[in-house]
Amino acid sequence: MQLKTKHHRDNQSAFTLVELLVVIAIIGVLVALLLPAIQAAREAARKNSCKNNLRQVGLAMHNYESALRHLPPGYEYLPGPEGNDRGYSWGAWLLPFMELRNMYDQFDFDKPIFDNVNAMVREQHIETLLCPTDDLSPTNFVEMQEGERYAMACYVANFGAPDLDDDQEQKLGDSNPFGPFDGPWAPFYRNSETRLAEITDGTSQTLMLGERQNGPFRTAGVHGVHIEYETTWAGAVREITDPSDDHGHMVLFQTGHTPNHAESDDRDVSASHAGVSQFLLCDGSVHTVGEDIDFDVYQALGTMNGAETMATVN
DSSP: OOOOOOOOOOOOOOOOHHHHHHHHHHHHHHHHHHHHHHHHHHHHHHHHHHHHHHHHHHHHHHHHHHSSSSSSOOOOOOTTTTEESBBBBBOOOGGGGTTTHHHHHOOTTTSSTTTTGHHHHHHHOOOOOTTTTTTGGOEEEEEEEEEEEEEBOOOOEEESOOOTOOOOOOOGGOOOTTHHHHHOOSHHHTTTTGGGGGOTOOGGEEEEEEOOOEEEESSTTTTOOOEEEBBBSOOOOSSSSSSTOOOGGGGGOOSSOOTHHHHHOSOOOOOOOOEEEEETTTTHHHHHHTTTSSSHHHHHHHHHOOOOOOOOOO
């Protein structure tokens, strides 16, 4: 008897080239749709981390004020043969209140901030003073000359509406557009020792710190020879070729332009976040302010005793 074998043919399926291209196209579309959402989620996390940084600094500010009965100076100023013989900023004085006493002890406060003895500590980056969205500042420096550099930072203290280059002492008297008083109109300036009780506009109505990125201005060439934001934490440092220029803008901001303005310069607030900047108010709260804020409202937030009437910032 002859046995017959039965052959089974396996029907194997495979992608055609067209089907493969369709799958790749679908994957590409999905990635294109998901990527912005992922980036937005990451930026939201970075903004939240930035907000937490500001809250920590606000707590340190209030602890400093409780201990010494005034806020730290915007920066210290003492005329000397090489310009400002001090320069130490609010950031340097806050170190013990930010659990950074070891860094604070590395400073030789008997010498100017620019003295070589202070090089090691002023070149250290401080995570709490860096916005996570700013990818330049955490590893870079503001250089005054070869061999003299300062770790970048992302937060600056409120100097208010006057021009940082013209009105360092803020003794404006009748020239103050917000009212005829003689005295400082913002919490931080040269040798300031502002008490929270002096903020008569209300601590919830007065800016304390704002954000500023480093790197080129938003609009190249708009301010002539000045082309970059210069933000540090350790101090305001004299200009090598012009000792009368103590570079207060390195640690302070003025309300000369609304946040992130296209024509902002190294004295303004210019945050790394798209469309907004985050601010620490003098009551210790942190708020997001859009770049479309009314200019008069923004300037009013910059004063501490201008007696303006306005709603609390959102």
